[in-house]
Amino acid sequence: MTPERWRRVEAVFNEVVDLPDHERAAHLVSACGSDDALRGEIEALLASVPDAARSMRTAIGEVAASLPRVPRLQIGARLGKRYQIIELLGEGGMGAVYRAHDDKLGEAVALKVVRGPVDEQLLRDEVRLAQRVTHPNVCRTFDLEEVDGLHLVKMEYVPGETLATRLARDRALPIAECVRIARGVAAGLAAAHARHIVHGDLKPANIMLDGDRVLLMDFGVAWVARVAAAPVGRLRGTVGYLAPELVRDRQADERADLYALGCVLYEMLAGEPVFPAASTTDVHTRHVAIAAPSVRKMRPDTPRWLASALGDLLAKRPEDRAHGLQRVVAGPPRRMSTAVLAALVAVGAIVHNWWPSTTPTPPAEHVNGHAGSGDNVDTLMFSPDGEWLLFRSNRLGAGQPRLYHVVGR
Amino acid sequence: MVNGGQSVTALLREWRAGDPQAAERLLPLVYEELRTLAASYMQRERAGHTLRPTDLIGEAYVRLAAGSQPTWDDRSHFFAIAARTMRQVLVDHARKHTAQKRGADDRPITFDEDAIAVDRPAELLALHDALDELAVLDERKARAVELHYFGGLTHEEVARALDVHVNTVSRELKLAEAWIHRRMSV
Numbered sequence: 001m002t003p004e005r006w007r008r009v010e011a012v013f014n015e016v017v018d019l020p021d022h023e024r025a026a027h028l029v030s031a032c033g034s035d036d037a038l039r040g041e042i043e044a045l046l047a048s049v050p051d052a053a054r055s056m057r058t059a060i061g062e063v064a065a066s067l068p069r070v071p072r073l074q075i076g077a078r079l080g081k082r083y084q085i086i087e088l089l090g091e092g093g094m095g096a097v098y099r100a101h102d103d104k105l106g107e108a109v110a111l112k113v114v115r116g117p118v119d120e121q122l123l124r125d126e127v128r129l130a131q132r133v134t135h136p137n138v139c140r141t142f143d144l145e146e147v148d149g150l151h152l153v154k155m156e157y158v159p160g161e162t163l164a165t166r167l168a169r170d171r172a173l174p175i176a177e178c179v180r181i182a183r184g185v186a187a188g189l190a191a192a193h194a195r196h197i198v199h200g201d202l203k204p205a206n207i208m209l210d211g212d213r214v215l216l217m218d219f220g221v222a223w224v225a226r227v228a229a230a231p232v233g234r235l236r237g238t239v240g241y242l243a244p245e246l247v248r249d250r251q252a253d254e255r256a257d258l259y260a261l262g263c264v265l266y267e268m269l270a271g272e273p274v275f276p277a278a279s280t281t282d283v284h285t286r287h288v289a290i291a292a293p294s295v296r297k298m299r300p301d302t303p304r305w306l307a308s309a310l311g312d313l314l315a316k317r318p319e320d321r322a323h324g325l326q327r328v329v330a331g332p333p334r335r336m337s338t339a340v341l342a343a344l345v346a347v348g349a350i351v352h353n354w355w356p357s358t359t360p361t362p363p364a365e366h367v368n369g370h371a372g373s374g375d376n377v378d379t380l381m382f383s384p385d386g387e388w389l390l391f392r393s394n395r396l397g398a399g400q401p402r403l404y405h406v407v408g409r
Numbered sequence: 410m411v412n413g414g415q416s417v418t419a420l421l422r423e424w425r426a427g428d429p430q431a432a433e434r435l436l437p438l439v440y441e442e443l444r445t446l447a448a449s450y451m452q453r454e455r456a457g458h459t460l461r462p463t464d465l466i467g468e469a470y471v472r473l474a475a476g477s478q479p480t481w482d483d484r485s486h487f488f489a490i491a492a493r494t495m496r497q498v499l500v501d502h503a504r505k506h507t508a509q510k511r512g513a514d515d516r517p518i519t520f521d522e523d524a525i526a527v528d529r530p531a532e533l534l535a536l537h538d539a540l541d542e543l544a545v546l547d548e549r550k551a552r553a554v555e556l557h558y559f560g561g562l563t564h565e566e567v568a569r570a571l572d573v574h575v576n577t578v579s580r581e582l583k584l585a586e587a588w589i590h591r592r593m594s595v
Contacts, residue, residue, distance in 0.1 A: 006546045013584050045587040052590035056558055059532035059593070061450030063499045064443040066506075 012042050017049065073098060073113065080147035083111065090162070090205075099157055109142070110158070112218075114151040127153060129197050130219040137188030139208060139215045155217070160210030162217075163264070167204050172271030175301060179331065181207070182265045184214025186328040189261060192219060193254040202260035203241045204267065240273045244288040244316050255318035258325050262292075262313030265328070269306075270298035274314065288316070305333055439494050446495070446561050485570040489552070492560025499559070500537050503530030532593060539592035543585060550585040553578055 001009075012031045016024050024046070032039040073085045073096070083100040089110060090097045102109045114123065123144060130141035140156035163181065166173070173181070185207055189199065199206075199219055208215040243259035266274045274293070275286040292314040296307050305327065312324025544551035549571060556562045556570055557578075564582070568575040 001546060003546065010547075010584055013587075014580060017583060044591055045584070048587040048590040048594075049583065052586035055532075055590055055593065056536060056554075056586060057450040059536045060499065060558055061447045063503050063530055063533045064447035065451060067440060067443055067447075067498070067502055 008038065009041055009045070012038065013045055016042065017046065079111070079150075079152075080145075083109075083147070085111075102154075108157040110139075110155040112153040112155060114153060120151070123151065123153075132195060133188075133192045133197055133219055135188050135191035137184045137214055137216055138192065138219060139217045141219060156215075158208045158210050158213070158215050158217070160208055160213070162205050163207040163209060163268070164204035166209060167267060167271075172299065173268045175269075175303065175306075178265065178268040179306065181209070181214050181268060182261065182328050183331055185216055185261055185264065186325055188214075188216040189254075189257050190325060190329055192216075193257070196254070198254050199257045199260075201241075202257050202264065204264055207264065240275070242287055243318070245318055247288050253318070255321050258313050258321040259315075259318075261328070262310055262321075262324065265306075265310050265313065266292065266295055269295050269302050269310075272298075291316075303332065439491065439498055442491070442561065443495055443498065449561075485572075488556060488560055488562060488566070488570055492556045492562070495561075496537070496555060496559040499533060503533045503537075506530050535593040536589060539589040542592065543588060547585075549573075550581045553582055554585050554589065557582060 012028070015031060016027050019027055028039055028042060032042070073079065073088075075085055075087060077085050079085060079100065082103050084103070086099040086101055086108065088096060089099050097110055097112045099108055100111045101107075127141060127144040131143075134140065139158055142154040142156070145152045145154060185202070189202070192199065197219065199216065201218065202216070206217045208217050241260040241263045243256035246256055263274050270293075275290070292311075294307075295310055296302050296304075302310075309324045309327035312327065313321055315321050315324070540551055540554055543554070553567050553571060556567045557564065562570065564578045565575050567582075568578045571578065
């Protein structure tokens with residue numbers, strides 16, 4: 001086909017492709033005139049349009065799906081003198097994790113096979129650091145071994161599923177579950193950070209859920225293989241969970257883990273990432289420059305203390321995040337027992353001007369509703385910090401303060 | 410090995426200079442990106458699925474670009490090279506598996522050979538050839554196809570890479586797709 005011919009094909013194709021079927025034929029005849037070959041070509045192209053994209057994707061997808069996943073180990077095979085491969089637990093870009101039986105220990109272990117080439121010194125350093133973290137919320141890293149030319153990071157075997165799997169299935173999680181998981185992760189991070197050990201690639205795929213247990217996996221190790229795979233300097237982390245300072249300055253410390261925890265917590269609550277991907281570079285820009293969307297808009301039943309702690313974790317400035325971690329570790333503000341509550345109500349009735357004097361501003365939100373009791377209570381409302389549900393009574397009389405009754409939290 | 414502070418500009422210079430090792434460094438990423446691409450292409454009917462094929466490459470780019478001052482051209486060039494590499498990997502893989510069934514097993518028994526079986530490599534090779542033909546006729550459309558289908562870029566990203574309006578990309582891709590599909594099925 002000559003270039004002139006191609007331009008002609010393109011022009012006529014563009015003229016008719018978006019026309020409804022019944023107008024196409026007439027238009028084609030007038031556009032092509034006596035050039036039957038041109039008309040034939042255009043008709044064939046038009047007939048190809050509906051299936052074209054799908055068939056190209058299939059051709060590419062099928063071959064892409066069959067690319068070798070190196071290194072993949074044979075189930076049942078023995079590795080070295082010591083391990084038998086039981087099953088593939090997971091596979092990421094930078095390697096695969098297997099459950100294996102360790103003859104020497106006589107128990108199951110997880111073997112992460114790191115895909116080479118890898119910076120061995122860096123890997124060794126990170127494994128050495130990770131070995132030092134012993135905490136109920138951190139999956140133990142035992143050792144780095146080289147067997148049959150493969151780098152193996154030996155870790156505690158944890159049954160169960162990752163948070164990523166859970167989120168893919170359930171999307172948003174119940175509030176209590178979000179709190180439980182976030183507290184587990186936060187406690188694990190806090191223990192590691194106390195020893196100045198950074199996770200570096202905190203994300204749902206690195207959080208293991210085993211019944212009531214929440215375990216942080218791949219401490220310090222996950223990012224090493226990524227670094228080796230991309231010739232790009234020692235930037236840790238995964239695109240959706242990268243702290244602003246990492247994107248901006250390529251430098252980060254423990255506080256980048258806190259930002260990542262914020263991203264994970266947000267995702268559990270909202271059912272979608274803080275910044276859903278339009279494209280990778282857009283996500284990065286937004287982590288740096290755009291304030292995280294309000295989680296309570298996405299998930300109105302998020303407790304205020306949790307939303308506020310989340311806001312701290314997602315702070316753009318690293319120095320603003322530590323408080324968020326403490327609050328997540330501490331969990332919900334302590335729940336009052338019924339006895340304490342009753343006492344408080346009693347005290348409130350006696351010292352009835354305590355609330356108004358400490359809160360001169362009107363409550364940000366309140367729910368109107370009549371209590372319906374014979375009491376002189378008229379409005380159901382939240383305290384300004386959102387933590388307390390109160391009944392506000394009618395004024396006792398002109399110039400008298402209102403009574404506020406704590407009814408719950 | 411890790412190359413600490415290498416900038417995107419420096420890497421691109423090596424690529425332009427034809428240093429084969431420079432492109433090879435992208436390979437682990439390219440493999441992984443292709444797997445994501447495969448997953449998204451094979452599961453398109455599942456609504457709400459938001460796999461993003463370009464994430465790893467995009468991530469690599471951001472890492473490279475951080476701390477340096479890459480130009481817009483650098484960025485486009487980076488994605489173009491990634492897409493080309495992804496195409497090349499697939500074509501090589503498909504060719505290997507049409508030419509011969511697997512030969513004598515020279516790999517340790519610990520490796521799982523079942524994982525390597527190629528479905529319908531001929532169609533990919535037909536696509537590849539058709540795309541080459543199209544490049545002769547109309548280079549821009551061929552590049553758009555490569556970036557979108559092999560590189561996993563969205564129409565918007567292709568438009569930015571080629572410096573044309575997104576509507577142009579969508580319109581031109583429609584013709585390019587139809588033309589390639591027709592060549593593939595002939």
